[in-house]
Amino acid sequence: MKEKLFRRSSRKRDVILEELRKVITHPTAAILYNLVRKRIPNISLGTIYRNLDQMAKKGIIQKLDVAGKEARFDGNINKHYHILCTVCGRIDDVHEISYDNKKIEMAKIINGYQVSGYHLNYYGICSDCKQ
Amino acid sequence: MKEKLFRRSSRKRDVILEELRKVITHPTAAILYNLVRKRIPNISLGTIYRNLDQMAKKGIIQKLDVAGKEARFDGNINKHYHILCTVCGRIDDVHEISYDNKKIEMAKIINGYQVSGYHLNYYGICSDCKQ
DNA sequence: GTCAATGCAAACGATTTGCACGAAT
């Protein structure tokens, strides 16, 4: 957990990561800011953003692939999926689905959600960028 | 195509939709603005946003579920998926994949992309909002 | 005539950045 991922250690970064790992709610930067402020009152929102970015780039946290105004972050980098409430915007984890055709297409209830649909995005390097 | 979807007809809305349907590049509002301006030079960016929103709500276009600063739109509402280049940000359609377990997990090349991963998001109404 | 659609500019909200200072190596 304390390998040579970053050039210098920082208590603030450590606390941001700890607080993110504590919750299962996929918080925004602002929400995390409020959580972290309870422990480090003088931390600034800019520091939250800078550290979340850094950690997401290193792959120790996840920046969620969700459209919308505010970015959301996940401290759990184990492979799992998400379900989003189209009414209140809440995001929950989806663990129990096995990804065969029938279940993806036919799942109607997941985690108590009435499922209306899903989106699947692939990531990769396009042929132009592969050069 | 010209049913009673909207209370009043609007040539600007029609042209926005036409231009969006012409391209396969999942443009941002600003890109579409430039395309539409070639035909309607005095159109404003606000009108582009208002109409894209409206049409997405009616379901005649798609607002893509992609994280990032700018929203992207798709004139093709047939069920299909997307592949995003992690280097240049380009987005292409994915049509040929059949969604059984093996293919999702094992696809290594799609549309010339070197695939690195995928994200699956479900949508629905959470139990609290269902009341 | 009514009220939706529009242009324009200002407002907004999330995120980023420049700068000077403090801290880890």
Added chain:
DNA sequence: ATTCGTGCAAATCGTTTGCATTGAC
């Protein structure tokens, strides 16, 4: 001593909104 990490505020960027006008019905 170097230069990363930080607080702070200003800047930026995408998007939304208020208002007066135009246009569809």
